[in-house]
Amino acid sequence: MVLGFAALASVLAWSDAQNDFRFSILGDRTGEAQPGVYESVWRDLNQFHPDFVINVGDTIQGGQDATAESEWRALRPIWDRYRIPLYFTPGNHDIWSPESRKIYEKQTGRRAFYSFDYQHAHFTVLDNSETENLSDQQMTFLDHDLATHQDRDPKFVFFHKPFWLIPVKFQSGAFPFHQLVKKYGVRYVVSGHGHQFMRSLLDGIVYIEAGSSGGHLRGERRFEDGWFFGLTYARVKGSNTALVMKEVDAPPAKGRIYFSDTTLDSTWNFR
DSSP, rough: EEGGGGGGOOOOOOOOOOOOEEEEEEEEOOSSTTHHHHHHHHHHHHTTSSSEEEEEEOSSOOHHHHHHHHHHHHHHHHHHHHOOOEEOOOOTTTTTHHHHHHHHHHHHSSSSSSEEETTTEEEEEEEOSSSSSOOOOHHHHHEEEEEEEETTTTEEEOOOOOOTTHHHHHTOSSHHHHHHHTTTOOEEEESSSOOOHHHHTTTEEEEEEOBBBBSSOOSSOGGGBBBSEEEEEEEEEETTTEEEEEOOOSOOOOOOEEESHHHHSSOOOOO
């Protein structure tokens, strides 16, 4: 459903309070970061007062070991201004060499793949920055991580390159990653890389390619086709999750909103 921002008025009311938090998902800032967009995205998400922010990779333009650290430092004033906890996912613009991997882990304060709990939910961040699919190491880590956190709900998995696009589009779950996340009850798989918002559903798992949060649009700018600058708001209550994809308000955009995956006829309160 596409609605205007003014329609977001009341708080979602789920009865199960085991989880009660909100977070924001940022798409790629690069490649070819568009001036001012990433800053507009942060101003917008600050209105939502998220408990934390998680991105899908491609934070810096990268490609040169010698300038990587200075690129990371140049973004610090934005993050320091809002002081919202920020979890990173590595993209191919963030890690491309052994040295860039060291810089990435130093600047983000975490390994390139890791997991964390928030209340009763679980988040797994994987690394396919230098591969198209997930390596055997990443699949082994994911299997162990999900097995260890079977009681957590909902579960989210993040990685940069959406190798799942074609099989999921054709509703084929016959690939090892899908079988694994299905086995452990993962609810959402979130990637980036393509700069286009897309959503697919397979065996109860929502697959999302996050739209651009600053990286250039590779198609004509059309909200209805997923080519827009924006971010995703997520609200988790109990085992339920509502996702809202929002276009940034900055001209010439209209700040349009796409509701996804909420079973309730409620609207949102971002204040």
